[in-house]
Amino acid sequence: MLNQAVGPDHPKTIFSSSVYTSPLFEADRLARSQELIREAFQRSERVFGVDNLLTLSCKVQLAVVLISMGNADQGTSLLREACEGIAQTVGQEHPVVFANKSVLAITLIGAPATKDEGFLLLQHCLDTQTKTFGIDNRTTLVTAARLVLCLWKDSRTSEALALCEKILTALPDGPRRSNKHSQVEIRKIEELKLRILADSSEEVYLSG
Known part of the structure; x- marks a missing residue:
């Protein structure tokens, strides 16, 4: 619905896509969860930039999914990058x-x-x-x-x-x-x- 109403690159559409991954993650549908959150992350990065909070939030979610799928090295690396980016954007405290x-x-x-x-x-x-x-x-x-x-x-x-x-x-x-x-x-x-x-x-x- 949001995709049709405001377009795939609208912040609400990207946020909705990232939120939708949570029930999939909890239901152990990790492959589908990774697919959706990676798509949301890449779209947010392209539209809003690497330092945007929505992009960084998607990056955190993607990292957690990757770690849960056994890809600890890549997931941990992404998580470190996201933590540093969020701290630079909103402040260390x-x-x-x-x-x-x-x-x-x-x-x-x-x-x-x-x-x-x-x-x-x-x-x-x-x-x-x-x-x-x-x-x-x-x-x-x-x-x-x-x-x-x-x-x-x-x-x-x-x-x-x-x-x-x-x-x-x-x-x-x-x-x-x-x-x-x-x-x-x-x-x-x-x-x-x-x-x-x-x-x-x-x-x-x-x-x-």
Whole structure:
């Protein structure tokens, strides 16, 4: 409909094409998802340029799809380029920059050769977001939960629990803490802590 109404090169058409890839991605129709998002990325790059936010957003999505299809090297390279481009366009401390850098960090953590770099990047994101937005900001809490989960999956249980405790203890009373969006992320960290504790107790029981 949008294609017919405003043309294939209209921002709304390109955005619609990129959004449509999400349900395909979730349904494991990765080949079709890659085809659509690559087409949207190439069209956006041709029409609006390489530094346009829509182009860079499509680039991030294409990178994630490629990584999910097993093409980690190309996907990670694209993701690095997109993160750098977005930071140059909107500024280093924009929330969307941290969101995409977190995705890059988690990708790097998933590969043995870049695992340490990934953990350093994710910790840097958390430290900078805490300083810039506050520990009770929703985006900061999202990054914190991601770092906790990555530490736990890497068998760094004590560090994961310590980070949970640090975050939950540091949360100040105030309007942000009662904000429904922040509350969702706080509950996720609390639930993560309980899961890690339960998992640790089970390991001790089995080893005993």
